[in-house]
Amino acid sequence: MARIRRNPTGSPFPISFIAGSRPGLFWISGILLTTIFAAMPAAAGEAVAGLNGADTAWMMVATALVLMMTIPGLMLFYSGMVRRKNALSMVIQSFVVCCLATVLWMIVGYTLAFSKGNAIIGGFDRLFLYGMEKNSLTGTIPESVFMTFQMTFAIISPALICGAFVGRMKFSALLLFSGCWIIFVYAPICHWVWGGGFLGDLGILDFAGGTVVHINAGVAGLVAAFVIGPRIGFGKEYLAPHSLVLSFVGASLLWVGWFGFNAGSALAADGAAGMAMAVTQIAAAGAALSWAFVEWVVRRQVSGLGIISGAIGGLVAITPASGFVGPVGGLVIGVCAGVACYWGAVTLKRWGGYDDSLDAFGVHGVGGIVGALLTGVFAVEAIGGTPGLIEGNMGQLLPQVYGVIVTVVYCGIVSFVILKIIDAAIGLRVERRVELEGLDVRLHGERGYEM
Numbered sequence: 001m002a003r004i005r006r007n008p009t010g011s012p013f014p015i016s017f018i019a020g021s022r023p024g025l026f027w028i029s030g031i032l033l034t035t036i037f038a039a040m041p042a043a044a045g046e047a048v049a050g051l052n053g054a055d056t057a058w059m060m061v062a063t064a065l066v067l068m069m070t071i072p073g074l075m076l077f078y079s080g081m082v083r084r085k086n087a088l089s090m091v092i093q094s095f096v097v098c099c100l101a102t103v104l105w106m107i108v109g110y111t112l113a114f115s116k117g118n119a120i121i122g123g124f125d126r127l128f129l130y131g132m133e134k135n136s137l138t139g140t141i142p143e144s145v146f147m148t149f150q151m152t153f154a155i156i157s158p159a160l161i162c163g164a165f166v167g168r169m170k171f172s173a174l175l176l177f178s179g180c181w182i183i184f185v186y187a188p189i190c191h192w193v194w195g196g197g198f199l200g201d202l203g204i205l206d207f208a209g210g211t212v213v214h215i216n217a218g219v220a221g222l223v224a225a226f227v228i229g230p231r232i233g234f235g236k237e238y239l240a241p242h243s244l245v246l247s248f249v250g251a252s253l254l255w256v257g258w259f260g261f262n263a264g265s266a267l268a269a270d271g272a273a274g275m276a277m278a279v280t281q282i283a284a285a286g287a288a289l290s291w292a293f294v295e296w297v298v299r300r301q302v303s304g305l306g307i308i309s310g311a312i313g314g315l316v317a318i319t320p321a322s323g324f325v326g327p328v329g330g331l332v333i334g335v336c337a338g339v340a341c342y343w344g345a346v347t348l349k350r351w352g353g354y355d356d357s358l359d360a361f362g363v364h365g366v367g368g369i370v371g372a373l374l375t376g377v378f379a380v381e382a383i384g385g386t387p388g389l390i391e392g393n394m395g396q397l398l399p400q401v402y403g404v405i406v407t408v409v410y411c412g413i414v415s416f417v418i419l420k421i422i423d424a425a426i427g428l429r430v431e432r433r434v435e436l437e438g439l440d441v442r443l444h445g446e447r448g449y450e451m
Helices: 015-019 020-038 053-081 084-113 143-164 171-194 200-203 209-226 244-266 271-299 302-318 327-352 358-380 394-425 434-436 439-446
Strands: none
Touching: 015 020, 020 200, 053 084, 053 143, 053 244, 053 302, 084 143, 084 171, 143 171, 143 209, 143 358, 171 200, 171 209, 171 394, 171 439, 200 302, 200 394, 209 302, 209 358, 209 394, 244 271, 244 302, 271 327, 302 327, 302 358, 327 358, 358 394
C-alpha cells in the first residue's frame, strides 16, 4: 500500500504543489492556456454567428476559477478550521456535494432556474439539457458555457452550508439535504433573481449572488445549526482549528477564484468585468483590515483566522454589488462588511447560543445581507445602469430590502421543512460515540492524518 509522503508542514495535503512549486505552476498554467485556446472557434475552422471568441474564452476561465473556489478552495478552508478528527470528512463533503450538484443541475436544476416558465419557477425545456446544442448561444457565449458557469454557483452554495454543522450530520442525511435544497431552494431563488422571476422584474440588483448564493446558504446553515443542535463541548471547551495554514491556502484560493465569480458574472470580457474585478479586490482587502482593527480594539490581538474571515466577508458583501458600484463604493462596502461579519460571527452567535461552527451565517448570511442592502446605496448609474441612494434614487432600496426578506423567509422555511422530514425519515445527527471519535474514522473508515 503506497504511503503518502508528508511535506515539511507535517500535512499529507500537497500544499507545496498547490501553493507554488514549479510542477504546480506548470499544471495551473497549462489548464488556463488550454482553456483559452479551446475557446477560440476560428482555430477550429468554424465560426458561429453571434459568438464572441474573447467572451467565450474569458467565461471558460471564469468557470474554472469558480469551480476552484469549491474544489480545492472551500474544502481546504473548511478542513483547516475543524478539529483533526473531522478534517477528511470536510474535504469529502465539499467534493461529494460538487459531484451531486453537477448531476442535479444537469438533470433538473438548470431548467428550473433558467428555462422559460413563470414568475415563480422555470419550465422543463432543458430537462436533462435537452435541446442544448453545440451552437446554442446565451448572449455571445455558448449556452453550454453559461450552463456550466451557473452550475459552479449551484455547487458552492450547498457546500457553504456544510460549515454550519461540522462533525454532526450523517453522510446520508447530508446527501439528501443537499440534493433537496438545490432543487427546492436554490433553483427557485435563482430563477426569481436571474431567470426571469419576480424579484428580477421588481428591479433587485444582485450581480453575482448576494441573495442567490450567500444569504441563501447562510440562512440554510443557521436553520441547520438550530435543528441539529450544538457540538458536544460547545461553549465548554475551545474547539480549536487544527491547521490554519490549510485555511489560509483555502482562503487564498477562494479570493483568487472570486474574480471568476464576480467578474465572470458580466458574461463578457468587457469594462463591466474589469470594474467588477477591481472592486472585488478592494472590498476584500478593506474588509480584512476592518475585521483586524475591530479585533485589535476588542481583544488587543489580531488573529490569522480573523484576517481571512474578514477577507471572505468582504468578498461576500461585494458580490451583489460588484457590477454596480465604483471603487469608493467597493471600499466602503468592504469596510462595513468586515465590522458586520465580526459582529455576526462573534457577538450575534454568542447572543443566540447556536453552534454555527464555521460561521456560515455569520460571514455569508450577514455579509450577503450587508452587501445586498448597500448595493442599493452605492449603485452608480454610469457603471451598472441603475443609480442608488447616493445618486438620488431612494427607491432602489425597496427591492433590495424586499429581496433580502423574501430570500430569508423562503429559504428558512423550506430548509427547516426539508431538515425535519429527513430527521423523521433517517435521522440527521450521528450517534454520540461517532461524534466523539470523529467522522473521518466512524463514517468513512479513513484518517486524514496519521495519529
